[in-house]
Amino acid sequence: MTDTALALDRLRGGAPPRNHDARTIAALTANPGCARRGLMDAAGVDKDAVARALGFPAQFGQSQFAITRGNAFEAQVKADGCAELLTLLRDRLGLRLPEVAYDDLEVVGGNEGRELRYTRTRRLLARALESGEGTLFDHPLLRLDIAGQPAYLEPDVIAFQLEGRFHVIEIKSFAVIDGQAEPDQVAAAARQSAVYVLALRRLLAELGAPADRVSHEVFLVCPENFSNRPTASLLDVRPQLAVLERQLARLTRVDRILEELPDDLTFAPGDALPEAVRAVAARYAPECMATCEMAFFCRDEARACGSTGALGRSVRDDLGGVDSIGTALGLANGTIEPSPDLVETAEQLRTAARLRREALDGAA
Amino acid sequence: MPTSPDALTPDALEERIAELRAAVRRAMAAGDRVRARALRAELRGAERAWDEAVLGDGGDPADERPWAGGGAERGLLPVRDQVHQALTLLGVPAAPKLIGSVYAAFFPGEIPGARLTSLRRDEERSFRTAPYARPYYLCAGLTADLLAAARGLVTVSTWPLEQRIVGPLSPRTDFLTAAMRVAEHAGRGDAASSPQVRRLLWRFATNIPGATDAPATGVVGVVDPAVLAEAARAELDIHQAADRDQRRQAAERARAQLDEAELLFGTRLRAMRTAASAAGGVPSGAPAPAVPRRRRAAATASRKSTASRKSTAAASRTKTPRRRSSAPATGGEAAPRTSRRTSDPAPPRRRPDGASNGDDR
Ligand code: SF4
Numbered sequence: 001m002t003d004t005a006l007a008l009d010r011l012r013g014g015a016p017p018r019n020h021d022a023r024t025i026a027a028l029t030a031n032p033g034c035a036r037r038g039l040m041d042a043a044g045v046d047k048d049a050v051a052r053a054l055g056f057p058a059q060f061g062q063s064q065f066a067i068t069r070g071n072a073f074e075a076q077v078k079a080d081g082c083a084e085l086l087t088l089l090r091d092r093l094g095l096r097l098p099e100v101a102y103d104d105l106e107v108v109g110g111n112e113g114r115e116l117r118y119t120r121t122r123r124l125l126a127r128a129l130e131s132g133e134g135t136l137f138d139h140p141l142l143r144l145d146i147a148g149q150p151a152y153l154e155p156d157v158i159a160f161q162l163e164g165r166f167h168v169i170e171i172k173s174f175a176v177i178d179g180q181a182e183p184d185q186v187a188a189a190a191r192q193s194a195v196y197v198l199a200l201r202r203l204l205a206e207l208g209a210p211a212d213r214v215s216h217e218v219f220l221v222c223p224e225n226f227s228n229r230p231t232a233s234l235l236d237v238r239p240q241l242a243v244l245e246r247q248l249a250r251l252t253r254v255d256r257i258l259e260e261l262p263d264d265l266t267f268a269p270g271d272a273l274p275e276a277v278r279a280v281a282a283r284y285a286p287e288c289m290a291t292c293e294m295a296f297f298c299r300d301e302a303r304a305c306g307s308t309g310a311l312g313r314s315v316r317d318d319l320g321g322v323d324s325i326g327t328a329l330g331l332a333n334g335t336i337e338p339s340p341d342l343v344e345t346a347e348q349l350r351t352a353a354r355l356r357r358e359a360l361d362g363a364a
Numbered sequence: 365m366p367t368s369p370d371a372l373t374p375d376a377l378e379e380r381i382a383e384l385r386a387a388v389r390r391a392m393a394a395g396d397r398v399r400a401r402a403l404r405a406e407l408r409g410a411e412r413a414w415d416e417a418v419l420g421d422g423g424d425p426a427d428e429r430p431w432a433g434g435g436a437e438r439g440l441l442p443v444r445d446q447v448h449q450a451l452t453l454l455g456v457p458a459a460p461k462l463i464g465s466v467y468a469a470f471f472p473g474e475i476p477g478a479r480l481t482s483l484r485r486d487e488e489r490s491f492r493t494a495p496y497a498r499p500y501y502l503c504a505g506l507t508a509d510l511l512a513a514a515r516g517l518v519t520v521s522t523w524p525l526e527q528r529i530v531g532p533l534s535p536r537t538d539f540l541t542a543a544m545r546v547a548e549h550a551g552r553g554d555a556a557s558s559p560q561v562r563r564l565l566w567r568f569a570t571n572i573p574g575a576t577d578a579p580a581t582g583v584v585g586v587v588d589p590a591v592l593a594e595a596a597r598a599e600l601d602i603h604q605a606a607d608r609d610q611r612r613q614a615a616e617r618a619r620a621q622l623d624e625a626e627l628l629f630g631t632r633l634r635a636m637r638t639a640a641s642a643a644g645g646v647p648s649g650a651p652a653p654a655v656p657r658r659r660r661a662a663a664t665a666s667r668k669s670t671a672s673r674k675s676t677a678a679a680s681r682t683k684t685p686r687r688r689s690s691a692p693a694t695g696g697e698a699a700p701r702t703s704r705r706t707s708d709p710a711p712p713r714r715r716p717d718g719a720s721n722g723d724d725r
Pocket residue numbers: 031034035036037282283284285288289292293294295296298299
């Protein structure tokens with residue numbers, strides 16, 4: 001084990017690591033500047049549990065109804081040897097009749113651990129590349145380097161091989177009505193699928209295959225017109241792939257974050273937990289509320305120290321370099337002398353303050 | 365029930381089930397039978413909710429079948445016999461959902477869907493307690509590569525082992541075989557006219573090329589059983605030879621490597637945990653003393669030679685159901701029992717008792 005891996009184990013305080021899924025990675029790339037989230041995710045810390053232990057339980061997540069419905073629809077499409085899925089693939093992509101092989105890559109897991117499942121995924125995909133053997137690979141376990149650390153990805157998808165080319169099949173339970181689906185949901189599906197496409201490409205690259213052996217077109221299966229009948233469409237995820245690759249490259253490397261931190265830091269439950277979490281710099285923005293389990297804690301912290309980030313990312317960017325609300329106010333009313341790099345910002349703040357005063361006076 | 369289990373997530377339900385099991389044990393230990401009975405009822409409710417949430421069998425199938433409403437229409441047979449009948453008709457490893465639809469279509473009454481999960485566990489417990497005491501057991505399909513229980517499939521112990529193996533092509537060949545058998549059955553008499561049968565035929569036909577062609581019945585949406593059987597046979601011809609080879613090879617390996625219980629229920633890992641919790645006093649768990657194997661005469665014809673070969677090879681091995689008094693505190697992530705096993709699969713969701721081994725989802 002590398003030093004970094006050991007350090008990450010320690011951060012988890014002995015708890016087993018959580019697998020990433022596309023949702024967590026898409027969220028991670030939504031706030032690439034946050035070292036706190038980057039570190040906790042790299043270590044596979046259960047952020048939800050940490051947030052609860054801190055007294056700031058997260059309040060988001062898919063509704064139970066949606067999850068149950070999603071599971072039921074997926075089970076239906078995959079029932080009877082993926083009967084419905086094969087029909088769709090034959091109709092839409094011209095899958096040939098002999099191509100029906102189904103390998104369940106999910107069942108090796110659990111007791112055997114992720115390495116074993118990953119190895120099996122790798123082995124079967126390598127075989128598929130070589131001999132063309134295999135058609136549907138259900139729940140492959142993939143791996144993606146996140147901030148310099150390998151993260152296991154638990155995809156809820158099927159990898160599908162058609163004439164030597166792999167596709168990601170994503171089964172979602174939102175309805176497609178007259179060929180249209182809710183754009184937000186399609187966008188989210190595209191973002192998540194892109195993560196799988198990228199991870200699959202990285203795996204094939206390790207096996208010596210070119211990136212285009214994995215299609216940028218995702219086969220999205222959804223229920224049609226309020227019925228339970230599945231329909232499929234091809235989703236081009238090239239834009240999402242480009243964004244994802246850029247954001248992943250921007251993530252601060254975990255080993256660099258670790259360098260700045262004390263050697264005995266851990267997120268294990270206990271009295272020292274709040275201290276430990278605060279020791280890692282966060283970069284709170286209101287968007288966190290929708291994407292990160294730590295959001296309530298970080299918001300509280302950001303407000304308490306008057307961080308400009310709490311006002312939103314655009315405000316923070318407008319205030320370029322002014323980190324605290326107190327400083328911003330001081331610069332605006334002239335009680336704080338700006339340092340040379342803040343002269344321009346201070347000038348704007350003073351102008352804004354004057355305009356506001358005039359407007360209020362005029363109104364009075 | 366204090367909280368409606370239906371409203372809970374599978375994870376929460378699993379937690380609840382574990383709690384209830386412990387509570388039942390405590391009540392039994394304290395001799396409080398009334399409380400134990402109440403808790404057990406609650407436990408069954410939670411298990412049902414889990415079945416529904418995870419297996420997606422959803423709701424009471426009786427809702428859709430007004431004709432099944434009367435008690436008289438309820439099958440008079442024990443559930444295991446009902447399942448056996450449906451599986452015998454199908455002749456292939458099948459998921460509880462399909463078993464239920466087939467039974468409802470061709471037999472009087474219906475199988476209470478949620479019972480299937482506990483059934484598999486009971487069968488295995490019964491076999492391990494007194495091997496071959498019953499003429500047949502409902503058991504697992506074995507995956508061709510790892511010889512572990514295939515997820516979500518039920519089979520019959522008296523089938524040839526090859527038939528119970530599930531290779532990469534088997535899900536499809538089994539689907540096509542089931543379609544043929546259902547079509548043949550429906551083609552006899554006037555069975556095809558019942559709505560359950562029509563729905564079942566349609567479900568097969570829409571996913572087999574050519575099966576909905578030129579309905580001789582002349583009614584759109586009604587499948588001609590003969591056309592369906594023909595179409596299924598045509599596609600089956602494409603896959604069958606390769607599938608048979610894979611199944612045969614795997615069956616040979618299984619006979620050489622597995623003991624008798626494993627041949628029926630798959631290579632085990634979490635069986636140890638199950639045993640541990642049963643030993644802890646799960647009331648429904650029959651105490652499982654070391655019972656020597658007997659009545660092997662009832663063993664399947666296909667495995668007789670294997671069985672006798674095994675009995676000498678395995679003479680030194682204990683045949684007592686393996687149990688551990690000290691399950692690991694973390695919930696039984698145990699090491700593989702022998703180095704021979706390459707893997708023991710686990711489903712992503714499983715009951716906390718681990719008893720399902722993932723094969724009855
Ligand atoms: S909520 Fe906190 S930890 Fe999560 S991304 Fe935002 S700032 Fe980072």
